[in-house]
Amino acid sequence: MELITVSRKGGMAFDVSVGRHHLTCDMAPEDGGAGAGLSPVEMFAGSLGACIAMMVQCYCETCGCDGDVGVSLALELLPKPKRIGAVVVDVELPRGVSEDRRDAIRRVVRECVIHETLRHPPDVDVEILTDRELRPDPEPVGAGTLELRRN
């Protein structure tokens, strides 16, 4: 996987970059941003939705149904600590997928990487980098130079 970088665009907007792909992430105006892109929480939910959609699309195509899968999501936030308390997901199957595939599709949804990750939270290992690590002082002007001038 390529390095994912997040860099400031201005205000509360940040560019999320992976290789040649870029996404703008911003806060909504009512939360202090300019609404120039998805909020981090929306991006998180969108990631889950896309993962589910791709997995179910693959499954449907394997079953001979190549119509379009659709996914709708909504989030419920909880306070203290502020977090996502529930994710509600509707998966819309293409025409022709029979009722008896419902349980199999439910398993496919549960096995998508993002869903599995939510069920088994990963360690998040954070290092805080300050000026000292990021921009070490340049070598001081050497004493030798001064000595040369003296000579």
Add this chain to the structure above:
Amino acid sequence: MEKVQLGGKDIEIDEDGFIQDPDAWDESVARDLAKTEGVDDMTDEHWKVVNYLREYYLEYNMAPMIRKVCKTTGFKLKEIYDLFPSGPAKGACKVAGLPKPTGCV
């Protein structure tokens, strides 16, 4: 807190337009709140969601989970958002006169 005219009454709202006193709510207040959410015409489908939210809130003193709203009203998630573009929390709860849900998305 700001006071605005809703349903012919002066009603206190917060900065996001949620009414502060659930007892001040009635159907004409709901219609005016709906207009602030871009819903000019409250259809039977709108009322089905709003009435369920209201009944649940009055019984449990909290808003129902979104999935419960879908299951009880029979609307899919997308249909709820078609009815209330701001969603069940910010849109439908506001029209139903419930307190502002915690958090934001």
